[in-house]
Amino acid sequence: MPRVSPAAKARLEGARRMQILAAAARIFARKGFDRATVTEIARAAGLAEGSIYNYFRSKEELLVHIPRQLAQPVLATLLEPTPMPASAEEMKALLLRMAEAMVERVRTHAKFLKVFFSALPYLSPAARETYMQLLPVYGASVLERILRDGIRAGYLREDLNPVIAARVLPGMLMFFLMVQEVLTGRRMIPYDYDEIVPEAVRVFLYGAVPRRRAARLRATGKVG
Amino acid sequence: MPRVSPAAKARLEGARRMQILAAAARIFARKGFDRATVTEIARAAGLAEGSIYNYFRSKEELLVHIPRQLAQPVLATLLEPTPMPASAEEMKALLLRMAEAMVERVRTHAKFLKVFFSALPYLSPAARETYMQLLPVYGASVLERILRDGIRAGYLREDLNPVIAARVLPGMLMFFLMVQEVLTGRRMIPYDYDEIVPEAVRVFLYGAVPRRRAARLRATGKVG
């Protein structure tokens, strides 16, 4: 005969799991998966080493469950439904907002992403599969839909490949973010993100070549 | 009395070091830094474990020295002097060549990059510093110079920020490459790089917005 209701018990167990995962994420972020020790994680969670194993079968399981419980909110906001833009200006505003959100999220979760990228390549295939579902995180599919709409509506080039463009666009900032925030952890150029982000969006939308000249080039058929 | 001349000896020692580093890179790539064992590396190099320590002080030193000796050639070709483009078309051709080279190099060294990204965040500060010099590998500084020239020559927008643009441009492909080639190892969209690369370059140079419309928008002062 249980002294606490099953519901209360489940809630309590869930809380403990969260508490452990949070500690694990902290430690993993600080030292990497292989260098973090279970004892350390337990201490960080305010438990004894053995207690961890009442909630997770192994150290690897800790890693596998971190995103599911911890990154879920991040993923959620990233994928929340966005109103389709009706013009190039609206598109620009939307892209700016998305880019700013991306920057903010990466910077906030830089430490976690560090673990993420470190551990991923060497996890067991099963664990990797679990992680994989998190990867489209960078929102390529959302972008693709938006670009496709823009082309149909005529405010984006009709010869733009939305599949490819949706995959190269995020990288403009993401790679920079990865290097600066996740890998090196130090500022690489003397600009803030509120300068970098608009510039990236402007390049994406209008290109590096001056409009007049570009128009001329296109008119004479020299541009591909 | 030395049997071999000091020079010959140095050469021999250099060769041995290269041989060990090559083996280490292979093993690190396959299993990650922490999971690779010194014994394994020694065997792969055709030596006994103990012998490694005649050439490197520790396992970490192996990692630290890999880029310097191994990535040097990669870096070299990337940075080899390129004739400055004199027009947008030449610029486009140059960017295409650079992008293709980048794709080829990342794909060739995917396994090594895997280690690189895995190990980097958790290395000792000293080791990290060593690595750092490799990071501009993606050629940002070269690009920056090229863009600056283009602006000065007038075939790139005069309000383009060459510092930022040089950092966001490589990411367009690099992030995609990282995810597809290094992290997941599986194709993510049904396009080959000979379609992806030109599209990325085209977007960078001419933007996603149609030229005519863009020109008009810019003329009415609503853009930028």
Added chain:
Amino acid sequence: MPRVSPAAKARLEGARRMQILAAAARIFARKGFDRATVTEIARAAGLAEGSIYNYFRSKEELLVHIPRQLAQPVLATLLEPTPMPASAEEMKALLLRMAEAMVERVRTHAKFLKVFFSALPYLSPAARETYMQLLPVYGASVLERILRDGIRAGYLREDLNPVIAARVLPGMLMFFLMVQEVLTGRRMIPYDYDEIVPEAVRVFLYGAVPRRRAARLRATGKVG
């Protein structure tokens, strides 16, 4: 005020103890003393781990109490009184019956005997003493009496040593049984026990040497 009478309470407690010991015996039999876990035993007994400790002080106590409560019945049937045989034929029939009973019992309790032999040598002296009383299980003393009677009645060799014979006879089958049923758990020769048992008894009674030849040898005084 007790809700139940002390007597009822004692009965209940006794039942619980039996229930736990039965579960322990099952698990010990399956995995051996050291590899069985208290949790496992508790689950098999339909209790939680902690509850075990309300009835037994430790895991070893479980083992110590198993024979007393559980092996008692086994032992009892094994030692039940047998009518003395009056002739060699009756003796043969009796030995056959005893042997068959032994085979049946060993096979039935193979799992229990497995624990028995595994744990015995390493128990605390006290625990071992408890077990020891089970050892004459193989009924040597009963046999000895029967053989002694047979010699006195003249249908067994007068120079037969009943003490020794009573100890070597059971082994003919027991050792085979131990190896085949308890230790390896697989059939070792292509004969069933209904062929093996009579053959063993026949050898015991009439020997391996042909009667005529034996008679001759004995007559010439060469045997002995």
Added chain:
Amino acid sequence: MPRVSPAAKARLEGARRMQILAAAARIFARKGFDRATVTEIARAAGLAEGSIYNYFRSKEELLVHIPRQLAQPVLATLLEPTPMPASAEEMKALLLRMAEAMVERVRTHAKFLKVFFSALPYLSPAARETYMQLLPVYGASVLERILRDGIRAGYLREDLNPVIAARVLPGMLMFFLMVQEVLTGRRMIPYDYDEIVPEAVRVFLYGAVPRRRAARLRATGKVG
């Protein structure tokens, strides 16, 4: 280039293995497989814990290899080519010699056998398989051949089943030995083995029933 000849190295390694196995056998014998610790075994062998693993892959492997290297001599002498007996007398002499050897060996290795029987039932199937090959140690197959020859030569009953007889004969002494020497470690009857062994052989060869009477019984068809 090895400093020591491969032969010398192999010899040295073999010696170390023996040294470790001897220590393992001692410790296993004292505490049983599960309660013995690798550290303990290492200390007993005069090594550090880790060193054990330079010679054996796991603790279980230690157990598995003990018989092979330790019981090898025992087995060897047991299986050494024996001249086939040409008469019942020679057969008797041979059986006596074999039985005496068996007694001597069991008594010498009583402690090891204790471990052997304790651990066997719970080993991994693979390990058990390895052991299995040792089990016919008690010489059943050798005996079987000898009995078969005896039957063919006519000095053993032609209706004797050599397969069964070869399996029940060793048990006559082995079971007694197991109980007295291995399990309880104390003398159970007031006879020495130099009385027990001949009596067992005599019973096996000539049976418990007096020859004359047996002959008569067989003649009247009441036996067998």
Added chain:
DNA sequence: CATGAATGAGATTTCATTCAT
């Protein structure tokens, strides 16, 4: 009494590094 989460000692195993040869 029943429960089962918490505990932490202890066991096995790995592996970077040392060092005698």
Added chain:
DNA sequence: AATGAATGAAATCTCATTCAT
């Protein structure tokens, strides 16, 4: 310089036992 056996610290995981509820 090369070797690889030896080392032992450290890591993961198990499980008997306790104890608050």
